[in-house]
Amino acid sequence: MPKKTKKEIIRSPKGMHDMLSGDIRYLERIIDMAKEIAEFYGFLPIQTPHLEHAELFSRPLGEMSEVVEKQMYTFRTKGGDLLALRPEATAQIMRAYSESGMNSWPHPVKLFYYGSFFRHENPQKGRFREFRQFGLETLGETDPVTDAIIIKIFYLILHELGFENILIRINSIGDKECRPYYKKELANYYKKKFNYLCKDCKRRLKENPLRLLDCKEESCIELKAKAPQMIDHLCDECKTHFKGVLEFLDEAEIPYMLDNYLVRGFDYYGRTVFEIFIENSESPAKEASNEGKENNHEKAPIAIALGGGGRYDELMAILGEKILPAVGGAFGLERIIFEMKRLGLQPRRVAQPRVFLIQIGSTAKKRGFSLMEELREERIPVGESLSRDNLKTQLNIAAKIGVRFALIIGQKEAMEGSVIIRNMDEGTQEVVMQNKLIEKIKAGLKK
């Protein structure tokens, strides 16, 4: 072992990073838009804790599931409780529903949220250990229109942000009546082809046959084409429900694509499942040349979904409460920021100051210090660099920001209670007494 090691610089934990003003402007734009639309549709805000009893998540997801076993941040408190950093919001909202007595609210209860979630996995493109989501939940309603509203709001948010080529992939995975039957059918089909399956799929067949439909191995994709499809095995009620959802989407002219192979990992999902993508106009050509195969008749979406969700009518029962039908979904906010930047969509605009305060000398500095407050009270955004004393430097900064007026206070002005207003574009100046200043600036900015 080395005798002397350089002092280690402390870095942010793996998969977690600072979000700086550049990205936050995008984040704010997304949140502003999402809130506006969600609130229009009658959704109420909710903020749930970042920590919960680990069991809240492990019970619905399964103690032995990979997510709970490996990806959840859990720890013991000093008091001995087993807590977890929240990996998702849905279970929290179910908990909040019963804990906060929402069963006495007018139904359906419609909620939206945004915030950080945590999962301990290897970071890669669009996947971090701390990531932010915006989500919607509608509790206490089975009507297919509620599914459609959730999807519509997600669609609208992206549309209003300026995204084009938004694609909703949608499927119904049945309910607890018909899905087990389908699963068995699917497993039977694949058992016969066992020797043709890839290594992973052989394992999937035992653990979660639905996941076989997700496999990207070419040989498995071929097998998938002839596999039994969920849509043919839906019970009548599920079929009617799914048809209803699609009719509302048609009515709203929301572009969607039936994807019979879209599945979600957990058993508590039932009926509607959906994911939202942005179609990538460049990638089909690229992929075609890479693969050199014919296999590409469907348009290629980007690899990662911007959002997804579905119906989970059975979740509340798993948590030990009365059955409460529910549907919801969430956006990955980092992923949307990434796509907005890639496609050149605009972040939130921040008003730039159009006036800049410049001071020379200690008396003037103090005058400037209090003048800032007078301007703030008048809601005139004003830039400053009070910590600088050099006139040229300050003018330089003012010029760089691109303000219209510089307010210059020097020794002389501080003494006589005046201010120089300098028009930065024209290079003209005017000396005004301080009691006329606000008026003059307001008039000047109007032009």
Next chain:
RNA sequence: GUGCCUAUGGUGUAGCGGCAACACGACGCUCUGUGGCAGCGUUGUCGAGGGUUCGAAUCCCUCUAGGCACCCCA
């Protein structure tokens, strides 16, 4: 958890065995009375540790971190 790639000022890069270089940014000074300029300076133990060598940013090994993909997916 597995595999592949990467690591040089704040940022983006060059150097590929022989003096660490360039651009931009930031900051300071020239500069306490007038801006976008200019000049000068500062911003580095080349991710860390070890090895090969007369000599390592450069070659080798280990570690760490990051990226990408797999696995898995909330």
